[in-house]
Amino acid sequence: MSNPIAVLVDGKALAPDDARDWPLDRGLQYGDGLFETMMVRGGHIRFADLHRQRLAKGCERLRLRLAQAPLWEQAASLAGIHGDAVLKLLVTRGPAAQRGYGTSGQEIVRTVLYAFAPSNPADIPADVHVVTLKARLGENPALAGLKHCNRLEQVLARMELQPTGAFEGLMGTGSGRLISGTMSNVFLDTDDGLVTPALDQCGVDGVMRAVALRAAEAMGLPVRIAAVPWSALRTCRGLFLTNVRLGVLPVGQLDGRVLQVGEAMRALARTVAAS
Amino acid sequence: MSNPIAVLVDGKALAPDDARDWPLDRGLQYGDGLFETMMVRGGHIRFADLHRQRLAKGCERLRLRLAQAPLWEQAASLAGIHGDAVLKLLVTRGPAAQRGYGTSGQEIVRTVLYAFAPSNPADIPADVHVVTLKARLGENPALAGLKHCNRLEQVLARMELQPTGAFEGLMGTGSGRLISGTMSNVFLDTDDGLVTPALDQCGVDGVMRAVALRAAEAMGLPVRIAAVPWSALRTCRGLFLTNVRLGVLPVGQLDGRVLQVGEAMRALARTVAAS
Numbered sequence: 436m437s438n439p440i441a442v443l444v445d446g447k448a449l450a451p452d453d454a455r456d457w458p459l460d461r462g463l464q465y466g467d468g469l470f471e472t473m474m475v476r477g478g479h480i481r482f483a484d485l486h487r488q489r490l491a492k493g494c495e496r497l498r499l500r501l502a503q504a505p506l507w508e509q510a511a512s513l514a515g516i517h518g519d520a521v522l523k524l525l526v527t528r529g530p531a532a533q534r535g536y537g538t539s540g541q542e543i544v545r546t547v548l549y550a551f552a553p554s555n556p557a558d559i560p561a562d563v564h565v566v567t568l569k570a571r572l573g574e575n576p577a578l579a580g581l582k583h584c585n586r587l588e589q590v591l592a593r594m595e596l597q598p599t600g601a602f603e604g605l606m607g608t609g610s611g612r613l614i615s616g617t618m619s620n621v622f623l624d625t626d627d628g629l630v631t632p633a634l635d636q637c638g639v640d641g642v643m644r645a646v647a648l649r650a651a652e653a654m655g656l657p658v659r660i661a662a663v664p665w666s667a668l669r670t671c672r673g674l675f676l677t678n679v680r681l682g683v684l685p686v687g688q689l690d691g692r693v694l695q696v697g698e699a700m701r702a703l704a705r706t707v708a709a710s
Numbered sequence: 711m712s713n714p715i716a717v718l719v720d721g722k723a724l725a726p727d728d729a730r731d732w733p734l735d736r737g738l739q740y741g742d743g744l745f746e747t748m749m750v751r752g753g754h755i756r757f758a759d760l761h762r763q764r765l766a767k768g769c770e771r772l773r774l775r776l777a778q779a780p781l782w783e784q785a786a787s788l789a790g791i792h793g794d795a796v797l798k799l800l801v802t803r804g805p806a807a808q809r810g811y812g813t814s815g816q817e818i819v820r821t822v823l824y825a826f827a828p829s830n831p832a833d834i835p836a837d838v839h840v841v842t843l844k845a846r847l848g849e850n851p852a853l854a855g856l857k858h859c860n861r862l863e864q865v866l867a868r869m870e871l872q873p874t875g876a877f878e879g880l881m882g883t884g885s886g887r888l889i890s891g892t893m894s895n896v897f898l899d900t901d902d903g904l905v906t907p908a909l910d911q912c913g914v915d916g917v918m919r920a921v922a923l924r925a926a927e928a929m930g931l932p933v934r935i936a937a938v939p940w941s942a943l944r945t946c947r948g949l950f951l952t953n954v955r956l957g958v959l960p961v962g963q964l965d966g967r968v969l970q971v972g973e974a975m976r977a978l979a980r981t982v983a984a985s
Contacts, residue, residue, distance in 0.1 A: 550716040574849065587859075609911070
């Protein structure tokens, strides 16, 4: 029971040969893949090394046999062509060699590179409002940290966020931990100093989170990585979001409560923007 | 920032227009979709009503705007052509209208129907061996029960299962609950009678599970639906698996321990096979 004997897409039999293996892609069927979203400035991928390392680690954990070098050459070349852009890189386990969840180990990984027009800075409000969401993140150490393609939790979270009009929504676990935003990592300014949630149970190990941690260390600003209870959101003085598109983004309001944007947070944002 | 300005697939620019929107499919990017796997016998889809109901409920929960009627006409037609087959139906949110997890609500859902050659009965061993797996299921009520396309947990579980040589592997949660097999639901024969795990936190609400529950009720065989602790696997007398391909499948050994296959279990398997 390997290849299907018939495939209908939107009711029509699949004809063109080169479209034939898309419906069989394990990315499509199971979200069996990884991705990276990268900023291109002046023809170069920002933080390319960190993206490469994360992708390599993810491929190892999901046992995706990807030839990294040619892919990154293609990405660099596309970055050079487009100058300023958002580059998305998708790696899937490719067309299924058999029906079902099991892998044969012989799958030919598929890679897709997308260049998008650069973000419009006007899309980021000067006063960033954030809300807490009911949408949860399931806990599974085997997937924690990975930027994998199982993103229904984020899709549902964005549906909950949209009608609020807020810029970002924060998500926690059923066990009562704060983890991240729908598309960003989060750092809290608390009585015990700066803290960012540990990502041992779920969440994405964000490249900008790593950049911010590195910058904070260089500035002598201690940041703890720890389990953060959801309740910490009620008492924190301030918070900021990180993602590669946003950099370090201080938050003005959380669920309507005005937050402090301290000088240390501003300095970190400036340092990261200039790096 | 909507459509990409360039797309490379495996290093080549996408040329044919009709393949162009596959890489943008939200199924591929986020596993943003649902599926059904159905058995076709004598040109008819078995338990078609239950599959329809589950898909409709799933579409509602994920807000997928699917015209059900034409899809099920296509499925019935394909079933009629192939007589005996495994039919897979995939519904995704279709090509992304924008970058990112957020939905516009205007996405055009994509449907794919696959006909596979029927299962070989010889693939199912006479003495079914099952093992417990370390691979976990994350708990998230918003996704629990759905046959959605976020299946990396099952992919990893099958990787763990494969070298054991066992037919199926059982999965639990970080909170210590037994949920299901990698591709099946599970029923335990305990001192308190038959029980199958509640699916309020995770797991797939299997069609054959519903068929078995209905058949058990008709036979006057009580089955509890409840939270089942992982430790119940150490003490249960017997267990059986359900899925539409396997029917009700009694298990001979669990982690090497020989299980009892009681008369009630056999009767249930016969009843379901004949239904």
